[in-house]
Amino acid sequence: xxxxxxxxxxxxxxxxxxxxxxxxxxxxxxxTYVAQLQGLNATTTGMQTTGEARLVVTGDSLTITMDxxxxxxxxxxxxxxxxxxxxxxxxxxxxxxxxxxxDVIDIRExxxxxxxxxVPFTTDPVSMQIVTDAYPTAGADSSYHYTKTVSLSALDSAxxxxxxxxxxxxxxxxxxxxGVPASTKLKASVASLGTIPAQVTIPxxxxxxxxxxx
Numbered sequence: 293x294x295x296x297x298x299x300x301x302x303x304x305x306x307x308x309x310x311x312x313x314x315x316x317x318x319x320x321x322x323x324t325y326v327a328q329l330q331g332l333n334a335t336t337t338g339m340q341t342t343g344e345a346r347l348v349v350t351g352d353s354l355t356i357t358m359d360x361x362x363x364x365x366x367x368x369x370x371x372x373x374x375x376x377x378x379x380x381x382x383x384x385x386x387x388x389x390x391x392x393x394x395d396v397i398d399i400r401e402x403x404x405x406x407x408x409x410x411v412p413f414t415t416d417p418v419s420m421q422i423v424t425d426a427y428p429t430a431g432a433d434s435s436y437h438y439t440k441t442v443s444l445s446a447l448d449s450a451x452x453x454x455x456x457x458x459x460x461x462x463x464x465x466x467x468x469x470x471g472v473p474a475s476t477k478l479k480a481s482v483a484s485l486g487t488i489p490a491q492v493t494i495p496x497x498x499x500x501x502x503x504x505x506x
Contacts, residue, residue: 321350322348322349322350323348323349323350323503324346324347324348324349324503324504325346325347325348325462325463325501325502325503325504326344326345326346326347326501326502326504327344327345327346327466327467327499327500327501327502328344328499329341329342329343329344329345329360329467329469329497329498329499330342330384330497330498330499331362331496331497332384332385332397332495332496332497332498333396333397333472333494333495333496335395336395336396336472336476336478336494337363337364337472337496339362339363339364339434339496340362341360341361341362341363341469341496341497342360342361342362342497343358343359343360343361343362343469343497343499344357344358344359344499345357345358345371345373345467345499345501346358347462347501349444349462351444352443352444352445353441353442353443353444354441354442354443354444354447355439355440355441356413356417356438356439356440356441356442357437357438357439358371358413358428358436358437358438358439358467358469359435359436359437359438360430360435360436360438360469360497361433361434361435362434362435363430363434363435363436363469363471363496363497364430364434364471364472364473364496365430365431365432365433365434366429366430366431366432367429367430367471367473368425368427368428368429368471369427369428369429369430369436369469369470369471369496370412370427370469370470370471370492370493371412371413371427371428371438371467371468371469371470372409372410372411372412372413372422372467372468373410373411373413373462373465373466373467373468373501374402374406374407374408374409374410374465374466374467374468375406375407375408375410375461375464375465375466376407376408376464377407377408377455377456377458378458379458379459379461379464380464381464382405382406382407382464382465382466382500383405383406383466383500384405384406384466384498384499384500385397385401385402385405385406385495385498386405389401389402389404389405392481394479394481394482395479396478396479396482396494397495398482398483398484398490398493398494398495399470399483399484399485399490399493399494399495400483400484400485401483402468402495402498406466406468406498407466409422410451410454410455410465411447411451411460412424412427413427413428413438413440414426414427414440415440417440417442417447418442418443418446418447418450419450420450420451420454423488447460448460462501462503463501463502463503464501465500465501466498466499466500466501467498467499467501468495468497468498469495469496469497469498470492470493470494470495470496471491471492471493471494471496472491472494472496473491474489474491476491478490478491478494482494
C-alpha cells in the first residue's frame with residue numbers, strides 16, 4: 293500500500309471524471325465498483341489471499357464492503373484504495389515489481405504501478421487517517437468482513453483537501469490489503485514507510501476497481 297508518507301510516516305472511494313459521473317449516475321440509481329482481490333507475496337505469507345472489494349454509490353452515500361479470506365489470522369489488516377493524484381490509471385504490481393530481487397514486493401515497489409495510499413477503509417474513512425488501529429481484524433479462520441457507509445460529499449471534500457483538489461475517481465484506483473505477523477522474518481532490503489515495520493505495510497492482496505452493471 294503505498295501508505296503515503298503523509299500517512300504512515302507521516303485504499304475505495306469516490307468520484308471524478310469517471311466518478312464525477314457518479315453524481316449523474318447516482319441520479320439514475322446505485323453505481324457499483326468492484327475489485328477482485330488476488331494474492332501478493334504468497335511465499336512470504338504462506339497463504340493465497342483472495343476476496344472482493346465492493347463500493348456502491350447511492351445518492352450521497354458510499355458503502356464500502358470488503359470480504360477477504362486467506363489472510364494471516366487474529367491480527368489487524370490495513371486496507372485502502374491506492375492511486376495517483378493526477379487520476380491516471382493505477383494497477384496491481386506484477387512479479388517484476390520486485391526490482392531488488394529479494395523475493396518480496398514491498399510497499400515502495402508498488403508505487404510506480406499502484407500509486408500512493410489514498411483512502412483508508414477504517415471505522416472512519418472520511419478522517420483520511422492512515423496510521424490507526426481502526427482497521428478490521430481477521431478471525432481465527434483467516435478471513436474478515438468489513439462494511440462502512442459514509443457521506444460521499446464529505447469524503448470527496450476530505451480527499452480534495454488531502455490531495456490538492458484531485459477528484460475521487462474510483463475507476464482509476466486499486467484496493468490493497470496489507471500485513472503479516474510481527475514475527476515474520478523479512479530481509480533488511482524489504483522497505484516500508486517511515487518507522488512503520490515492513491510487516492505492517494507489506495501488501496498481501498490487490499485488485500483493480502471496475503465499474504459494473506447493477
